[in-house]
Amino acid sequence: MGNVIAYSLFTDFDINLFKSGKHYRLYEKLGSHCVVLDGQNGTYFAVWAPSAESVSVIGDFNYWNEEEHQLNVRWDSSGIWEGFIPYVGKGSTYKYKINSKITPENIEKADPFARRCEHPPKTASIVWEDDYHWDDEEWLKNRGEKNNLKAPYSVYEVHLTSWKKKVEENRSLSYFELAEDLVQYVKKMNFTHVEFMPIMEFPYDPSWGYQITGYFAPTSRLGYPEEFKYLVDKFHENGIGVILDWVPSHFPEDAHGLGKFDGSCLYEHTDLKKGYHPDWKSLIFNYERNEVRAFLISNALFWLDQYHIDGLRVDAVASMIYLDYSRDEGEWDPNVFGGNENLEAISFVKELNETVYLNYPDVQTIAEESTAFPMVSKPTSIGGLGFGMKWMMGWMHDTLDYFSKDTIYRKFHQNEITFSLAYVFTENFMLPLSHDEVVYGKNSIIGRMPGDEWQRFANLRVLYGYMFTHPGTKLLFMGNEIAQYEEWDFQSSLDWNLLEFFPHINFQNYISDLNLLYKENKALHEIPFSQEGFEWISYDDNENSVMSYYRKGDNEKDKLIVICNFSTNALINYRIGVYKEGILEEIFNSDASKYGGSNVVNEDPIETEQVLFHNQTFSFITSLPPLGISVYKYQ
Structure with missing residues:
Protein backbone atom coordinates (compact mmCIF):
# COMPACT_ATOMS: atom_id res chain seq x y z
CA MET A 1 0.00 0.00 0.00
CA VAL A 127 5.35 13.25 15.54
CA TRP A 128 7.22 13.71 18.79
CA GLU A 129 9.50 12.01 21.24
CA ASP A 130 12.00 13.41 23.68
CA ASP A 131 14.90 12.17 25.74
CA TYR A 132 14.26 14.44 28.72
CA HIS A 133 16.50 13.58 31.66
CA TRP A 134 14.60 13.78 34.93
CA ASP A 135 16.30 15.04 38.08
CA ASP A 136 13.55 14.17 40.56
CA GLU A 137 14.72 10.75 41.77
CA GLU A 138 14.90 12.04 45.33
CA TRP A 139 11.35 13.40 45.16
CA LEU A 140 9.94 10.17 43.72
CA LYS A 141 11.77 8.09 46.29
CA ASN A 142 10.25 10.05 49.18
CA ARG A 143 6.98 11.06 47.53
CA GLY A 144 4.95 8.71 49.69
CA GLU A 145 5.81 10.78 52.77
CA LYS A 146 4.79 14.08 51.12
CA ASN A 147 1.73 12.75 49.33
CA ASN A 148 -0.01 10.48 51.84
CA LEU A 149 -3.23 11.14 53.71
CA LYS A 150 -1.46 12.09 56.96
CA ALA A 151 0.79 14.69 55.34
CA PRO A 152 -0.09 18.38 55.00
CA TYR A 153 -1.90 18.86 51.70
CA SER A 154 -2.40 22.49 50.73
CA VAL A 155 -3.03 23.01 47.02
CA TYR A 156 -2.61 26.14 44.89
CA GLU A 157 -4.94 25.81 41.87
CA VAL A 158 -3.59 27.49 38.74
CA HIS A 159 -4.79 28.31 35.25
CA LEU A 160 -1.39 28.43 33.59
CA THR A 161 -2.17 30.79 30.72
CA SER A 162 -3.65 33.51 32.95
CA TRP A 163 -1.60 33.30 36.17
CA LYS A 164 0.83 35.95 35.01
CA LYS A 165 1.44 37.54 31.63
CA LYS A 166 4.26 39.36 29.91
CA VAL A 167 2.39 42.64 29.67
CA GLU A 168 4.64 44.26 27.10
CA GLU A 169 4.28 41.25 24.79
CA ASN A 170 0.67 40.47 25.77
CA ARG A 171 1.39 36.78 26.17
CA SER A 172 1.30 34.08 28.81
CA LEU A 173 4.46 32.82 30.48
CA SER A 174 6.03 29.78 28.84
CA TYR A 175 6.62 26.51 30.65
CA PHE A 176 10.26 27.58 31.10
CA GLU A 177 9.29 30.95 32.54
CA LEU A 178 6.72 29.33 34.84
CA ALA A 179 9.44 26.98 36.03
CA GLU A 180 11.15 30.03 37.51
CA ASP A 181 8.34 32.40 38.51
CA LEU A 182 5.51 30.06 39.49
CA VAL A 183 7.66 27.48 41.26
CA GLN A 184 9.34 30.06 43.47
CA TYR A 185 6.01 31.75 44.17
CA VAL A 186 4.30 28.53 45.28
CA LYS A 187 7.31 27.74 47.46
CA LYS A 188 7.31 31.23 48.99
CA MET A 189 3.59 30.88 49.77
CA ASN A 190 4.26 27.55 51.55
CA PHE A 191 1.79 25.49 49.53
CA THR A 192 2.60 21.77 49.44
CA HIS A 193 1.08 21.08 46.03
CA VAL A 194 0.11 22.87 42.85
CA GLU A 195 -2.86 21.88 40.70
CA PHE A 196 -3.07 22.79 37.03
CA MET A 197 -6.41 23.26 35.36
CA PRO A 198 -6.34 21.02 32.25
CA ILE A 199 -3.11 21.34 30.29
CA MET A 200 -3.98 18.64 27.73
CA GLU A 201 -4.38 20.20 24.27
CA PHE A 202 -7.69 21.94 23.76
CA PRO A 203 -8.99 24.03 20.85
CA TYR A 204 -11.15 26.66 22.57
CA ASP A 205 -9.71 29.07 25.12
CA PRO A 206 -13.03 29.92 26.85
CA SER A 207 -13.39 26.23 27.81
CA TRP A 208 -10.43 26.80 30.21
CA GLY A 209 -9.05 23.48 28.98
CA TYR A 210 -12.02 21.32 29.99
CA GLN A 211 -12.89 20.48 26.35
CA ILE A 212 -9.94 18.31 25.34
CA THR A 213 -8.92 17.11 21.89
CA GLY A 214 -5.31 16.05 22.60
CA TYR A 215 -5.44 13.81 25.65
CA PHE A 216 -1.77 12.82 25.49
CA ALA A 217 -0.26 16.22 24.63
CA PRO A 218 0.43 19.17 26.93
CA THR A 219 -0.86 22.31 25.26
CA SER A 220 1.53 23.79 22.72
CA ARG A 221 0.43 27.30 23.75
CA LEU A 222 3.20 27.38 26.37
CA GLY A 223 5.97 25.31 24.81
CA TYR A 224 7.18 21.81 24.02
CA PRO A 225 6.35 18.61 25.94
CA GLU A 226 9.84 18.38 27.42
CA GLU A 227 9.50 21.96 28.65
CA PHE A 228 6.38 20.95 30.56
CA LYS A 229 8.40 18.07 32.03
CA TYR A 230 10.99 20.63 33.10
CA LEU A 231 8.27 22.60 34.91
CA VAL A 232 7.14 19.47 36.80
CA ASP A 233 10.78 18.64 37.55
CA LYS A 234 11.37 22.10 39.03
CA PHE A 235 8.38 21.76 41.32
CA HIS A 236 9.72 18.43 42.53
CA GLU A 237 13.17 19.91 43.05
CA ASN A 238 11.53 22.39 45.42
CA GLY A 239 9.52 19.77 47.30
CA ILE A 240 6.15 20.59 45.71
CA GLY A 241 3.76 17.98 44.32
CA VAL A 242 1.97 18.46 40.98
CA ILE A 243 -1.69 17.58 40.42
CA LEU A 244 -3.44 17.69 37.04
CA ASP A 245 -7.10 18.30 36.37
CA TRP A 246 -8.21 15.32 34.29
CA VAL A 247 -11.43 15.10 32.27
CA PRO A 248 -12.69 11.57 31.53
CA SER A 249 -16.31 12.72 31.51
CA HIS A 250 -16.82 14.39 28.12
CA PHE A 251 -15.08 15.77 25.02
CA PRO A 252 -15.96 18.39 22.36
CA GLU A 253 -17.49 17.84 18.96
CA ASP A 254 -14.66 19.57 17.06
CA ALA A 255 -14.18 17.99 13.65
CA HIS A 256 -10.59 16.91 14.30
CA GLY A 257 -11.37 15.41 17.74
CA LEU A 258 -12.70 12.09 18.99
CA GLY A 259 -16.32 12.54 17.93
CA LYS A 260 -17.58 10.20 15.17
CA PHE A 261 -13.95 9.27 14.80
CA ASP A 262 -14.31 6.65 12.09
CA GLY A 263 -17.81 7.66 11.05
CA SER A 264 -19.29 5.73 13.96
CA CYS A 265 -19.80 6.62 17.61
CA LEU A 266 -16.44 5.14 18.50
CA TYR A 267 -15.50 6.94 21.71
CA GLU A 268 -18.92 8.40 22.59
CA HIS A 269 -22.04 6.47 23.58
CA THR A 270 -24.44 5.85 20.69
CA ASP A 271 -27.50 6.74 22.77
CA LEU A 272 -27.76 10.52 23.11
CA LYS A 273 -29.30 10.05 26.56
CA LYS A 274 -25.94 8.64 27.62
CA GLY A 275 -23.67 10.13 24.96
CA TYR A 276 -24.45 13.85 24.85
CA HIS A 277 -24.07 16.43 27.59
CA PRO A 278 -26.77 19.12 27.31
CA ASP A 279 -25.01 21.65 29.57
CA TRP A 280 -21.62 21.60 27.90
CA LYS A 281 -22.79 20.68 24.37
CA SER A 282 -20.23 17.92 24.38
CA LEU A 283 -20.02 14.15 23.90
CA ILE A 284 -19.84 11.63 26.73
CA PHE A 285 -17.44 8.68 26.68
CA ASN A 286 -18.93 5.22 26.25
CA TYR A 287 -17.95 3.50 29.49
CA GLU A 288 -19.56 0.28 28.27
CA ARG A 289 -16.92 -0.16 25.57
CA ASN A 290 -13.76 -1.99 26.61
CA GLU A 291 -11.44 -0.15 24.26
CA VAL A 292 -12.70 3.25 25.47
CA ARG A 293 -12.09 2.28 29.10
CA ALA A 294 -8.56 1.21 28.12
CA PHE A 295 -8.03 4.53 26.32
CA LEU A 296 -9.00 6.54 29.40
CA ILE A 297 -7.10 4.47 31.97
CA SER A 298 -4.05 4.47 29.70
CA ASN A 299 -4.32 8.25 29.58
CA ALA A 300 -4.40 8.52 33.36
CA LEU A 301 -1.33 6.30 33.69
CA PHE A 302 0.42 8.17 30.87
CA TRP A 303 0.61 11.39 32.90
CA LEU A 304 1.74 9.54 36.01
CA ASP A 305 4.34 7.58 34.06
CA GLN A 306 5.68 9.96 31.42
CA TYR A 307 5.28 13.24 33.32
CA HIS A 308 5.81 12.09 36.94
CA ILE A 309 2.50 13.64 38.00
CA ASP A 310 1.63 13.22 41.70
CA GLY A 311 -2.15 13.29 41.54
CA LEU A 312 -5.20 13.53 39.30
CA ARG A 313 -8.19 15.68 40.22
CA VAL A 314 -11.01 14.00 38.28
CA ASP A 315 -13.46 16.53 36.90
CA ALA A 316 -17.26 16.28 36.88
CA VAL A 317 -17.58 12.86 38.49
CA ALA A 318 -21.26 13.43 39.27
CA SER A 319 -22.02 13.90 35.57
CA MET A 320 -20.50 10.48 34.92
CA ILE A 321 -22.15 8.41 37.64
CA TYR A 322 -25.73 9.70 37.34
CA LEU A 323 -27.88 8.95 34.31
CA ASP A 324 -30.18 11.87 35.13
CA TYR A 325 -27.43 14.43 35.71
CA SER A 326 -28.74 17.76 34.35
CA ARG A 327 -31.58 15.95 32.57
CA ASP A 328 -35.32 16.32 32.97
CA GLU A 329 -37.80 13.47 33.20
CA GLY A 330 -37.99 11.62 29.92
CA GLU A 331 -34.45 12.63 28.95
CA TRP A 332 -32.84 9.63 30.66
CA ASP A 333 -33.51 5.92 31.06
CA PRO A 334 -33.10 4.07 34.37
CA ASN A 335 -30.54 1.31 34.76
CA VAL A 336 -31.44 -2.40 34.86
CA PHE A 337 -32.39 -2.05 38.53
CA GLY A 338 -34.59 0.97 37.92
CA GLY A 339 -32.14 3.44 39.46
CA ASN A 340 -30.46 6.59 38.21
CA GLU A 341 -26.88 5.39 38.63
CA ASN A 342 -24.76 4.84 35.54
CA LEU A 343 -23.52 1.38 36.48
CA GLU A 344 -20.94 1.20 33.68
CA ALA A 345 -19.46 4.58 34.59
CA ILE A 346 -19.29 3.57 38.25
CA SER A 347 -17.56 0.35 37.25
CA PHE A 348 -15.11 2.36 35.13
CA VAL A 349 -14.31 4.78 37.98
CA LYS A 350 -13.59 1.88 40.33
CA GLU A 351 -11.34 0.22 37.77
CA LEU A 352 -9.55 3.51 37.16
CA ASN A 353 -8.76 4.04 40.84
CA GLU A 354 -7.77 0.43 41.42
CA THR A 355 -5.36 0.59 38.47
CA VAL A 356 -3.86 3.94 39.43
CA TYR A 357 -3.18 2.93 43.03
CA LEU A 358 -1.91 -0.50 42.04
CA ASN A 359 0.67 1.04 39.72
CA TYR A 360 1.36 4.27 41.63
CA PRO A 361 0.47 3.76 45.30
CA ASP A 362 2.07 7.06 46.33
CA VAL A 363 -0.16 9.33 44.18
CA GLN A 364 -3.67 10.60 44.91
CA THR A 365 -6.87 10.71 42.89
CA ILE A 366 -9.28 13.44 43.93
CA ALA A 367 -12.95 13.52 42.95
CA GLU A 368 -14.78 16.70 42.07
CA GLU A 369 -18.13 15.16 43.01
CA SER A 370 -20.94 17.48 44.01
CA THR A 371 -23.61 15.12 45.35
CA ALA A 372 -24.11 12.90 48.39
CA PHE A 373 -23.14 9.75 46.48
CA PRO A 374 -21.84 7.43 49.21
CA MET A 375 -18.26 6.26 49.79
CA VAL A 376 -16.61 8.22 46.99
CA SER A 377 -13.28 8.19 48.84
CA LYS A 378 -13.59 4.71 50.34
CA PRO A 379 -11.77 1.64 48.99
CA THR A 380 -13.42 -0.34 46.23
CA SER A 381 -12.92 -3.46 48.36
CA ILE A 382 -15.71 -2.26 50.67
CA GLY A 383 -17.93 -0.87 47.92
CA GLY A 384 -16.44 2.61 47.54
CA LEU A 385 -15.43 4.40 44.34
CA GLY A 386 -11.78 4.27 45.42
CA PHE A 387 -10.73 7.93 45.25
CA GLY A 388 -8.13 9.20 47.71
CA MET A 389 -10.09 12.40 48.41
CA LYS A 390 -13.30 14.20 47.48
CA TRP A 391 -14.00 17.91 47.18
CA MET A 392 -16.26 19.08 50.04
CA MET A 393 -18.67 21.16 48.00
CA GLY A 394 -21.21 21.40 50.82
CA TRP A 395 -18.64 23.02 53.10
CA MET A 396 -17.71 25.47 50.35
CA HIS A 397 -21.28 26.60 49.67
CA ASP A 398 -22.32 26.81 53.36
CA THR A 399 -19.16 28.70 54.32
CA LEU A 400 -19.37 31.27 51.53
CA ASP A 401 -23.07 31.75 52.22
CA TYR A 402 -22.42 32.30 55.93
CA PHE A 403 -19.57 34.75 55.42
CA SER A 404 -21.56 36.78 52.90
CA LYS A 405 -24.10 37.58 55.62
CA ASP A 406 -23.87 40.84 57.57
CA THR A 407 -22.20 40.08 60.89
CA ILE A 408 -25.23 41.19 62.93
CA TYR A 409 -27.28 38.36 61.44
CA ARG A 410 -24.71 35.59 61.90
CA LYS A 411 -25.97 34.66 65.35
CA PHE A 412 -29.12 33.37 63.65
CA HIS A 413 -27.09 31.13 61.33
CA GLN A 414 -24.59 29.49 63.70
CA ASN A 415 -25.84 26.05 62.66
CA GLU A 416 -24.81 26.75 59.05
CA ILE A 417 -21.15 27.27 59.91
CA THR A 418 -21.04 24.29 62.31
CA PHE A 419 -23.06 21.89 60.14
CA SER A 420 -20.08 20.64 58.12
CA LEU A 421 -18.64 19.01 61.25
CA ALA A 422 -21.68 16.73 61.38
CA TYR A 423 -20.61 14.90 58.19
CA VAL A 424 -16.98 15.87 57.57
CA PHE A 425 -15.71 12.38 58.48
CA THR A 426 -17.97 10.50 56.07
CA GLU A 427 -15.40 11.04 53.29
CA ASN A 428 -11.75 12.03 52.90
CA PHE A 429 -12.68 15.62 52.20
CA MET A 430 -10.65 18.37 50.55
CA LEU A 431 -11.92 21.90 51.31
CA PRO A 432 -11.91 23.85 48.02
CA LEU A 433 -12.24 27.52 47.22
CA SER A 434 -11.81 26.91 43.52
CA HIS A 435 -12.03 28.72 40.19
CA ASP A 436 -15.74 27.87 39.96
CA GLU A 437 -16.43 30.22 42.88
CA VAL A 438 -14.93 33.37 41.31
CA VAL A 439 -16.59 33.43 37.87
CA TYR A 440 -19.93 34.00 36.15
CA GLY A 441 -21.11 36.81 38.42
CA LYS A 442 -20.52 34.97 41.70
CA ASN A 443 -18.03 37.70 42.67
CA SER A 444 -14.54 37.25 44.08
CA ILE A 445 -14.15 35.80 47.57
CA ILE A 446 -13.36 39.19 49.11
CA GLY A 447 -16.17 40.71 47.03
CA ARG A 448 -18.62 38.55 48.97
CA MET A 449 -17.45 39.84 52.34
CA PRO A 450 -19.71 42.43 54.09
CA GLY A 451 -18.65 45.67 55.76
CA ASP A 452 -16.05 48.32 55.08
CA GLU A 453 -12.60 47.52 53.71
CA TRP A 454 -11.09 46.66 57.11
CA GLN A 455 -13.98 44.31 57.90
CA ARG A 456 -13.77 42.68 54.49
CA PHE A 457 -10.12 41.78 54.99
CA ALA A 458 -10.74 40.69 58.59
CA ASN A 459 -13.63 38.50 57.39
CA LEU A 460 -11.37 37.04 54.76
CA ARG A 461 -8.64 36.28 57.30
CA VAL A 462 -10.98 34.52 59.70
CA LEU A 463 -12.62 32.59 56.83
CA TYR A 464 -9.27 31.19 55.70
CA GLY A 465 -8.15 30.63 59.29
CA TYR A 466 -11.31 28.61 59.90
CA MET A 467 -10.69 26.72 56.63
CA PHE A 468 -7.10 25.81 57.51
CA THR A 469 -7.99 24.61 61.02
CA HIS A 470 -11.09 22.68 59.84
CA PRO A 471 -10.55 18.93 59.27
CA GLY A 472 -9.64 18.07 55.67
CA THR A 473 -7.06 19.05 53.09
CA LYS A 474 -7.10 22.50 51.41
CA LEU A 475 -7.30 24.06 47.95
CA LEU A 476 -7.14 27.74 47.00
CA PHE A 477 -7.54 29.12 43.50
CA MET A 478 -4.93 31.59 42.30
CA GLY A 479 -5.78 35.20 43.15
CA ASN A 480 -7.56 34.20 46.35
CA GLU A 481 -4.26 34.54 48.19
CA ILE A 482 -3.88 38.22 47.25
CA ALA A 483 -7.54 39.07 47.86
CA GLN A 484 -8.21 39.91 44.23
CA TYR A 485 -11.31 42.09 43.93
CA GLU A 486 -12.19 41.25 40.34
CA GLU A 487 -13.61 37.94 39.21
CA TRP A 488 -11.13 35.70 37.45
CA ASP A 489 -10.81 36.38 33.71
CA PHE A 490 -9.10 33.61 31.73
CA GLN A 491 -7.91 36.18 29.17
CA SER A 492 -6.13 38.41 31.68
CA SER A 493 -3.35 38.11 34.20
CA LEU A 494 -4.08 38.15 37.91
CA ASP A 495 -4.14 41.68 39.34
CA TRP A 496 -0.58 41.59 40.68
CA ASN A 497 -0.60 45.39 40.89
CA LEU A 498 -2.75 44.99 44.03
CA LEU A 499 0.44 44.08 45.87
CA GLU A 500 1.40 47.74 45.72
CA PHE A 501 -1.12 48.21 48.55
CA PHE A 502 -0.59 47.09 52.13
CA PRO A 503 -3.94 45.32 52.70
CA HIS A 504 -3.14 42.94 49.85
CA ILE A 505 0.54 42.46 50.74
CA ASN A 506 -0.46 41.79 54.35
CA PHE A 507 -3.08 39.30 53.25
CA GLN A 508 -0.62 37.50 51.00
CA ASN A 509 1.76 37.19 53.94
CA TYR A 510 -1.12 35.93 56.06
CA ILE A 511 -1.84 33.08 53.64
CA SER A 512 1.84 32.16 53.57
CA ASP A 513 1.93 32.05 57.39
CA LEU A 514 -1.33 30.12 57.52
CA ASN A 515 0.15 27.48 55.21
CA LEU A 516 3.17 27.34 57.51
CA LEU A 517 0.95 26.92 60.58
CA TYR A 518 -0.86 24.07 58.80
CA LYS A 519 2.38 22.38 57.70
CA GLU A 520 4.26 22.70 60.99
CA ASN A 521 1.50 21.57 63.36
CA LYS A 522 0.69 17.88 63.14
CA ALA A 523 -2.63 18.44 64.89
CA LEU A 524 -3.85 20.24 61.75
CA HIS A 525 -2.94 17.55 59.23
CA GLU A 526 -2.07 14.24 60.88
CA ILE A 527 -5.67 13.02 61.40
CA PRO A 528 -7.62 14.99 58.78
CA PHE A 529 -10.35 12.47 57.97
CA SER A 530 -11.27 10.91 61.31
CA GLN A 531 -13.22 11.97 64.39
CA GLU A 532 -10.08 11.33 66.46
CA GLY A 533 -8.56 14.49 64.95
CA PHE A 534 -11.30 16.87 66.07
CA GLU A 535 -13.29 17.66 69.20
CA TRP A 536 -15.74 20.43 69.91
CA ILE A 537 -15.20 22.71 72.91
CA SER A 538 -18.21 24.92 72.18
CA TYR A 539 -20.38 25.35 69.11
CA ASP A 540 -23.47 26.97 70.63
CA ASP A 541 -22.36 30.51 71.53
CA ASN A 542 -24.45 31.91 68.71
CA GLU A 543 -25.06 35.16 70.61
CA ASN A 544 -21.38 36.06 70.20
CA SER A 545 -20.92 34.11 66.93
CA VAL A 546 -18.03 32.22 68.54
CA MET A 547 -17.05 28.58 68.20
CA SER A 548 -14.07 26.70 69.62
CA TYR A 549 -12.60 23.26 69.09
CA TYR A 550 -9.55 21.05 69.50
CA ARG A 551 -7.47 19.77 66.61
CA LYS A 552 -5.49 16.66 67.46
CA GLY A 553 -2.63 14.63 66.05
CA ASP A 554 -1.36 11.17 66.98
CA ASN A 555 0.48 12.61 70.00
CA GLU A 556 -1.50 14.48 72.66
CA LYS A 557 1.27 17.04 73.07
CA ASP A 558 0.49 18.33 69.57
CA LYS A 559 -3.14 19.21 70.45
CA LEU A 560 -4.27 22.73 69.50
CA ILE A 561 -7.13 24.91 70.75
CA VAL A 562 -8.83 26.96 68.03
CA ILE A 563 -11.24 29.83 68.74
CA CYS A 564 -13.14 31.63 65.96
CA ASN A 565 -14.94 34.92 66.54
CA PHE A 566 -17.18 35.69 63.57
CA SER A 567 -18.52 38.95 65.03
CA THR A 568 -17.10 42.48 64.78
CA ASN A 569 -16.81 42.74 68.58
CA ALA A 570 -13.57 42.19 70.42
CA LEU A 571 -14.48 39.89 73.32
CA ILE A 572 -12.37 40.66 76.38
CA ASN A 573 -12.23 38.22 79.33
CA TYR A 574 -13.77 35.41 77.30
CA ARG A 575 -13.64 32.05 79.11
CA ILE A 576 -12.84 28.78 77.34
CA GLY A 577 -13.05 25.34 78.93
CA VAL A 578 -10.06 23.00 78.45
CA TYR A 579 -9.29 19.40 79.31
CA LYS A 580 -6.23 19.86 81.51
CA GLU A 581 -4.31 22.38 83.53
CA GLY A 582 -1.20 24.05 82.22
CA ILE A 583 0.15 27.15 80.55
CA LEU A 584 -1.16 28.09 77.11
CA GLU A 585 0.59 30.09 74.43
CA GLU A 586 -1.16 31.84 71.54
CA ILE A 587 0.76 30.63 68.49
CA PHE A 588 -1.38 32.29 65.81
CA ASN A 589 -3.75 35.25 65.65
CA SER A 590 -5.34 36.53 62.45
CA ASP A 591 -5.80 40.00 64.02
CA ALA A 592 -2.07 40.67 64.36
CA SER A 593 -1.03 44.11 63.13
CA LYS A 594 1.38 42.54 60.60
CA TYR A 595 -1.69 41.16 58.81
CA GLY A 596 -3.52 44.48 58.93
CA GLY A 597 -5.51 43.57 62.05
CA SER A 598 -6.37 45.61 65.15
CA ASN A 599 -3.76 43.69 67.18
CA VAL A 600 -6.07 42.21 69.82
CA VAL A 601 -3.48 39.53 70.50
CA ASN A 602 -2.42 37.63 73.62
CA GLU A 603 1.35 37.91 73.79
CA ASP A 604 1.77 36.62 77.34
CA PRO A 605 1.33 32.98 78.33
CA ILE A 606 -2.03 32.19 79.94
CA GLU A 607 -2.39 29.89 82.93
CA THR A 608 -5.47 27.71 83.23
CA GLU A 609 -7.72 27.75 86.28
CA GLN A 610 -9.60 24.91 87.94
CA VAL A 611 -12.95 26.44 86.99
CA LEU A 612 -15.54 24.18 85.42
CA PHE A 613 -16.62 25.52 82.01
CA HIS A 614 -17.80 24.02 78.74
CA ASN A 615 -18.11 20.71 80.63
CA GLN A 616 -14.35 20.79 81.15
CA THR A 617 -12.59 20.70 84.54
CA PHE A 618 -10.26 23.57 83.68
CA SER A 619 -10.65 26.82 81.79
CA PHE A 620 -8.79 30.01 80.91
CA ILE A 621 -9.67 33.62 80.19
CA THR A 622 -8.46 35.33 77.04
CA SER A 623 -9.28 38.14 74.63
CA LEU A 624 -10.84 37.26 71.30
CA PRO A 625 -10.05 39.55 68.36
CA PRO A 626 -12.91 40.94 66.25
CA LEU A 627 -13.51 38.86 63.12
CA GLY A 628 -10.53 36.82 64.17
CA ILE A 629 -9.18 33.36 64.82
CA SER A 630 -6.79 32.46 67.64
CA VAL A 631 -4.82 29.24 67.99
CA TYR A 632 -3.36 28.10 71.33
CA LYS A 633 -0.99 25.35 72.36
CA TYR A 634 0.10 24.04 75.75
CA GLN A 635 3.67 24.91 76.61
Missing part, protein backbone atom coordinates in the same frame (compact mmCIF):
# COMPACT_ATOMS: atom_id res chain seq x y z
CA GLY A 2 2.14 2.85 -1.26
CA ASN A 3 5.22 3.55 0.81
CA VAL A 4 3.87 2.02 4.02
CA ILE A 5 5.79 -1.04 5.25
CA ALA A 6 3.94 -3.72 7.19
CA TYR A 7 5.14 -3.51 10.77
CA SER A 8 3.59 -3.70 14.25
CA LEU A 9 4.38 -2.91 17.85
CA PHE A 10 1.45 -5.06 18.96
CA THR A 11 1.73 -8.65 20.12
CA ASP A 12 -1.23 -11.02 20.25
CA PHE A 13 -1.24 -10.50 24.01
CA ASP A 14 -1.50 -6.72 23.51
CA ILE A 15 -4.50 -7.18 21.23
CA ASN A 16 -6.26 -9.47 23.69
CA LEU A 17 -5.70 -6.94 26.46
CA PHE A 18 -6.96 -4.13 24.23
CA LYS A 19 -10.14 -5.94 23.28
CA SER A 20 -10.86 -6.83 26.89
CA GLY A 21 -10.25 -3.26 28.04
CA LYS A 22 -7.27 -4.25 30.18
CA HIS A 23 -4.41 -2.70 28.19
CA TYR A 24 -3.41 0.25 30.37
CA ARG A 25 -0.27 1.32 28.45
CA LEU A 26 -1.79 1.88 25.03
CA TYR A 27 0.31 5.01 24.57
CA GLU A 28 3.28 2.69 24.06
CA LYS A 29 1.56 1.09 21.05
CA LEU A 30 -1.04 3.39 19.45
CA GLY A 31 -0.16 6.80 18.02
CA SER A 32 3.08 7.67 16.24
CA HIS A 33 6.44 6.28 17.34
CA CYS A 34 9.87 6.99 15.87
CA VAL A 35 11.53 3.64 15.19
CA VAL A 36 14.38 2.17 13.15
CA LEU A 37 13.36 -0.70 10.87
CA ASP A 38 16.09 -2.62 9.04
CA GLY A 39 18.44 0.31 9.55
CA GLN A 40 15.95 2.83 8.19
CA ASN A 41 14.66 5.70 10.36
CA GLY A 42 10.94 6.34 10.18
CA THR A 43 7.71 6.44 12.11
CA TYR A 44 5.28 3.70 13.02
CA PHE A 45 1.64 4.80 13.01
CA ALA A 46 -1.26 2.94 14.62
CA VAL A 47 -4.86 4.08 15.03
CA TRP A 48 -8.07 2.40 16.17
CA ALA A 49 -10.80 2.82 13.52
CA PRO A 50 -12.89 -0.35 13.22
CA SER A 51 -15.54 1.23 10.96
CA ALA A 52 -13.01 2.49 8.41
CA GLU A 53 -12.84 1.28 4.82
CA SER A 54 -9.34 2.69 4.58
CA VAL A 55 -7.02 4.89 6.65
CA SER A 56 -4.25 7.09 5.25
CA VAL A 57 -1.63 9.13 7.01
CA ILE A 58 -1.56 12.59 5.45
CA GLY A 59 1.01 15.19 6.38
CA ASP A 60 3.65 17.70 5.44
CA PHE A 61 5.82 14.80 4.24
CA ASN A 62 3.39 13.80 1.45
CA TYR A 63 1.69 17.11 0.67
CA TRP A 64 -1.41 15.88 2.55
CA ASN A 65 -2.07 13.35 -0.20
CA GLU A 66 -4.24 10.44 0.99
CA GLU A 67 -3.09 8.12 -1.82
CA GLU A 68 0.53 8.14 -0.70
CA HIS A 69 0.55 6.38 2.68
CA GLN A 70 -2.34 4.02 3.36
CA LEU A 71 -2.15 1.98 6.55
CA ASN A 72 -2.82 -1.76 6.78
CA VAL A 73 -5.71 -3.08 8.84
CA ARG A 74 -4.84 -5.87 11.26
CA TRP A 75 -6.25 -9.31 10.55
CA ASP A 76 -7.44 -9.91 14.15
CA SER A 77 -10.67 -7.82 14.09
CA SER A 78 -9.15 -5.35 16.57
CA GLY A 79 -9.97 -2.47 14.22
CA ILE A 80 -6.38 -1.20 14.40
CA TRP A 81 -4.73 0.23 11.29
CA GLU A 82 -0.93 0.42 11.31
CA GLY A 83 2.29 0.63 9.35
CA PHE A 84 5.82 2.02 9.14
CA ILE A 85 6.57 5.06 6.97
CA PRO A 86 10.27 5.57 6.18
CA TYR A 87 11.95 8.98 6.45
CA VAL A 88 9.13 10.47 8.54
CA GLY A 89 10.51 11.69 11.85
CA LYS A 90 10.20 13.97 14.84
CA GLY A 91 8.50 17.25 14.02
CA SER A 92 6.44 15.98 11.08
CA THR A 93 2.83 17.16 11.12
CA TYR A 94 0.10 14.70 10.21
CA LYS A 95 -3.54 13.62 10.45
CA TYR A 96 -5.46 10.48 9.65
CA LYS A 97 -7.66 10.52 6.55
CA ILE A 98 -10.43 8.00 7.21
CA ASN A 99 -12.82 6.64 4.59
CA SER A 100 -15.70 5.18 6.56
CA LYS A 101 -17.94 2.22 5.86
CA ILE A 102 -20.76 4.18 7.51
CA THR A 103 -20.69 7.65 6.00
CA PRO A 104 -19.61 8.90 2.56
CA GLU A 105 -17.92 11.93 4.11
CA ASN A 106 -14.16 12.09 4.10
CA ILE A 107 -12.93 12.34 7.67
CA GLU A 108 -9.71 14.01 8.77
CA LYS A 109 -8.76 13.39 12.38
CA ALA A 110 -5.95 14.32 14.70
CA ASP A 111 -4.19 11.38 16.33
CA PRO A 112 -5.92 10.55 19.67
CA PHE A 113 -2.52 9.43 21.03
CA ALA A 114 -0.39 12.30 19.67
CA ARG A 115 2.32 13.43 22.08
CA ARG A 116 2.30 16.93 20.62
CA CYS A 117 -0.28 19.00 18.73
CA GLU A 118 -0.09 22.12 16.61
CA HIS A 119 -0.77 25.46 18.28
CA PRO A 120 -4.53 26.18 18.06
CA PRO A 121 -6.31 27.14 15.89
CA LYS A 122 -4.21 24.70 13.83
CA THR A 123 -5.30 21.13 14.47
CA ALA A 124 -2.72 18.68 13.13
CA SER A 125 -0.76 16.23 15.24
CA ILE A 126 3.05 16.26 15.42
